[in-house]
Amino acid sequence: MPxxxxxxxxxxxxxxxxxxxxxxxxxxxxxxYGDAAQNAGGTVVQLPGGRVGVRVDQAxxxxxxxxxxxxxxxxxxxxxxxxxxxVTPGTRFVTVGGAVAADIHGKNHHxxxxxxxxxxxLALRLADGSLRTITPHADPGSDDHDLWIATVGGMGxxxxxxxxxxxxxxxxxxxxEVLTERVPDLDRLIERIIAxxxxxxxxxxxxxxxxGTSLGRAVLTTGDxxxxxxxxxxxxxxxxxxxxxxxxxLPDVPPGLPNLLNRFAVRAFNEVWYRKAPTHAITAESITxxxxxxxxxxxxxxxxxxxxxxxYQFVVPDGATDALRTVIERVTASGNASxxxxxxxxxAEGDCLLSFPKSxxxxxxxxxxxxxxxxxxxxxxxxLVLDAGGRHYLAxxxxxxxxxxxxxxxxxxxWREIRHRFDPDRRWQSDLGxxxxxxx
Amino acid sequence: MINAFHRPQTIVLLGGRxxxxxxxxxxxxxxxxxxVVVGQRDGGDPAALRSELALADDVDVVVEPFDATDxxxxxxxxxxxxEQIGDLDVVVQAFGELGLGAADDxxxxxxxxxxxxxxxxxxxxxxxxxxxxxxYGVLVVLSSVAGVRTRASNFVYGASKAGQDAFSxxxxxxxxGSGARVLTVRPGFVRSAMTDGMEEAPFSCDPSxxxxxxxxxxRRRRSVVWVxxxxxxxxxxxxxAPEFVWRRLDR
Numbered sequence: 001m002p003x004x005x006x007x008x009x010x011x012x013x014x015x016x017x018x019x020x021x022x023x024x025x026x027x028x029x030x031x032x033y034g035d036a037a038q039n040a041g042g043t044v045v046q047l048p049g050g051r052v053g054v055r056v057d058q059a060x061x062x063x064x065x066x067x068x069x070x071x072x073x074x075x076x077x078x079x080x081x082x083x084x085x086x087v088t089p090g091t092r093f094v095t096v097g098g099a100v101a102a103d104i105h106g107k108n109h110h111x112x113x114x115x116x117x118x119x120x121x122l123a124l125r126l127a128d129g130s131l132r133t134i135t136p137h138a139d140p141g142s143d144d145h146d147l148w149i150a151t152v153g154g155m156g157x158x159x160x161x162x163x164x165x166x167x168x169x170x171x172x173x174x175x176x177e178v179l180t181e182r183v184p185d186l187d188r189l190i191e192r193i194i195a196x197x198x199x200x201x202x203x204x205x206x207x208x209x210x211x212g213t214s215l216g217r218a219v220l221t222t223g224d225x226x227x228x229x230x231x232x233x234x235x236x237x238x239x240x241x242x243x244x245x246x247x248x249x250l251p252d253v254p255p256g257l258p259n260l261l262n263r264f265a266v267r268a269f270n271e272v273w274y275r276k277a278p279t280h281a282i283t284a285e286s287i288t289x290x291x292x293x294x295x296x297x298x299x300x301x302x303x304x305x306x307x308x309x310x311x312y313q314f315v316v317p318d319g320a321t322d323a324l325r326t327v328i329e330r331v332t333a334s335g336n337a338s339x340x341x342x343x344x345x346x347x348a349e350g351d352c353l354l355s356f357p358k359s360x361x362x363x364x365x366x367x368x369x370x371x372x373x374x375x376x377x378x379x380x381x382x383x384l385v386l387d388a389g390g391r392h393y394l395a396x397x398x399x400x401x402x403x404x405x406x407x408x409x410x411x412x413x414x415w416r417e418i419r420h421r422f423d424p425d426r427r428w429q430s431d432l433g434x435x436x437x438x439x440x
Numbered sequence: 441m442i443n444a445f446h447r448p449q450t451i452v453l454l455g456g457r458x459x460x461x462x463x464x465x466x467x468x469x470x471x472x473x474x475x476v477v478v479g480q481r482d483g484g485d486p487a488a489l490r491s492e493l494a495l496a497d498d499v500d501v502v503v504e505p506f507d508a509t510d511x512x513x514x515x516x517x518x519x520x521x522x523e524q525i526g527d528l529d530v531v532v533q534a535f536g537e538l539g540l541g542a543a544d545d546x547x548x549x550x551x552x553x554x555x556x557x558x559x560x561x562x563x564x565x566x567x568x569x570x571x572x573x574x575x576y577g578v579l580v581v582l583s584s585v586a587g588v589r590t591r592a593s594n595f596v597y598g599a600s601k602a603g604q605d606a607f608s609x610x611x612x613x614x615x616x617g618s619g620a621r622v623l624t625v626r627p628g629f630v631r632s633a634m635t636d637g638m639e640e641a642p643f644s645c646d647p648s649x650x651x652x653x654x655x656x657x658x659r660r661r662r663s664v665v666w667v668x669x670x671x672x673x674x675x676x677x678x679x680x681a682p683e684f685v686w687r688r689l690d691r
Contacts, residue, residue, distance in 0.1 A: 400443075
């Protein structure tokens with residue numbers, strides 16, 4: 001009987017040569033919430049990481065990194081030199097290759113767009129074994145341009161990204177100046193997010209257990225990188241080493257726990273967290289504290305117990321705040337404990353064919369998989385989201401069916417055509433690709 | 441490919457006339473479902489099956505004649521199914537006979553074992569092979585409490601199920617680590633066409649109860665499911681009861 005076997009190869013073209021009929025997919029740090037980097041019965045290839053894989057052009061503010069390098073490793077190299085990554089998600093433990101393949105977004109999408117928008121070039125291993133350098137500047141309609149718009153956000157299904165060159169953001173300090181506000185309900189939250197949209201970074205954490213007039217009560221944090229002057233005012237002691245970046249991790253949540261995050265635990269947590277947040281305060285926060293709070297606790301997913309959890313993330317267009325309200329009402333009414341609900345504003349859609357963000361509102365929910373009624377709840381939310389003109393994020397998905405994705409991504413057929421053109425023999429395959437019918 | 445709610449996109453039903461097997465297909469169906477293959481001896485009509493299984497119009501219903509006793513042909517049968525629908529997400533082994541009167545005739549008894557046990561082993565291995573290559577997928581085997589400890593009233597049937605059960609749990613162990621799994625289902629007395637007219641035993645249930653227990657067991661990644669669940673503890677005790685006690689319980 002076949003079991004999982006590991007082998008060491010020199011590069012991804014060797015992986016291609018070894019692969020059988022179930023193909024190959026590249027895997028970064030496995031932070032996608034579903035089956036994007038899994039390939040049942042097939043081959044999964046991991047590229048090496050390490051800070052040595054990062055080079056910085058200090059004059060131009062551009063970094064080149066091997067695809068297996070994590071954003072954590074990139075930050076450890078670039079922050080002390082006065083730079084920040086253009087886009088970071090809520091965890092720094094994603095690889096640069098993964099950041100491009102999922103075309104990730106962060107708290108600054110409404111200002112800076114996706115990670116892919118800052119990439120100058122990338123090296124891509126194609127199905128025929130060749131390594132091709134592609135950029136966003138190729139002529140529209142050319143092979144290179146088609147490959148670009150299919151690869152950024154293409155979930156690894158056009159080839160293996162081997163290296164990425166991307167622009168950095170200049171920073172004076174490694175702290176952020178953050179405004180934290182308690183907001184009493186959803187309408188007020190939407191107003192405040194729009195009112196603070198000139199802030200580079202913005203994210204709201206919503207208490208999904210608040211009902212009635214408190215529906216949608218939230219803690220909104222907005223901010224930007226702190227200048228030296230502001231840091232000196234807010235946190236003078238930090239000025240001894242303004243570009244310090246040395247994140248700590250607390251111990252891992254131990255394995256073998258039952259689901260700790262039941263309704264009562266979540267209600268208690270949310271109450272304390274909401275009350276603890278200041279009504280209105282400006283502070284200096286570290287990179288980890290502001291961007292990567294979940295990275296502070298290792299293996300936090302274990303707190304959900306053996307059935308685990310799934311994450312549901314969608315976007316609805318700007319005018320669809322009613323749909324947003326209805327989603328929140330339905331989740332709250334279902335009594336399903338969602339520990340983490342995050343609301344962000346998105347700016348304009350990019351060119352890449354399977355890229356998730358488009359102008360509007362994105363809500364992210366963590367839900368325990370084993371809870372009663374979750375499946376029916378999410379099916380009803382799917383309909384609501386699609387009817388409002390929205391769509392779902394492939395990097396988070398573990399439950400959608402092909403029709404839900406086809407409805408949300410009108411450029412899917414064009415993407416499939418390009419993919420097929422460069423990989424007619426289906427060398428690149430993943431469980432996500434099979435489940436969502438992406439590989440024709 | 442199966443999703444995080446363990447909803448399959450393809451289902452294969454071996455034993456299309458089994459009420460329990462059909463109930464499982466109906467329960468597992470969802471908007472995810474793309475194709476169902478029904479294997480039964482006399483073929484079957486796809487349109488009629490679609491309506492009897494309560495499947496949506498966009499589900500591909502394929503009939504592939506299946507003979508449990510054609511052991512040599514089981515690998516080819518699996519290959520034909522894969523050719524038509526691609527990867528097998530969930531396969532339900534639901535064929536079997538009660539074999540009333542098997543105890544009175546060696547040839548009938550042997551024929552019963554040939555279907556219920558040998559057929560289960562041969563088709564089970566062919567399927568297990570395919571699921572192992574896929575690196576995922578679940579074989580759901582409809583065993584029975586009748587195999588846990590045999591009774592005079594149906595001991596040949598019980599023996600045939602005991603063989604199937606031991607094979608199925610063994611296959612599960614063999615597939616461990618490959619990503620493919622086996623779920624062994626041990627129902628008590630199920631009210632169905634097969635048991636029509638028989639006196640009900642205690643702790644009886646309906647095919648839909650078995651179907652719900654299977655769906656739940658798939659989601660929780662169980663290896664063995666008893667239906668109703670209390671039978672796990674009932675037989676936990678009864679398996680070790682002295683023979684005279686066990687025989688007193690047999691009607």
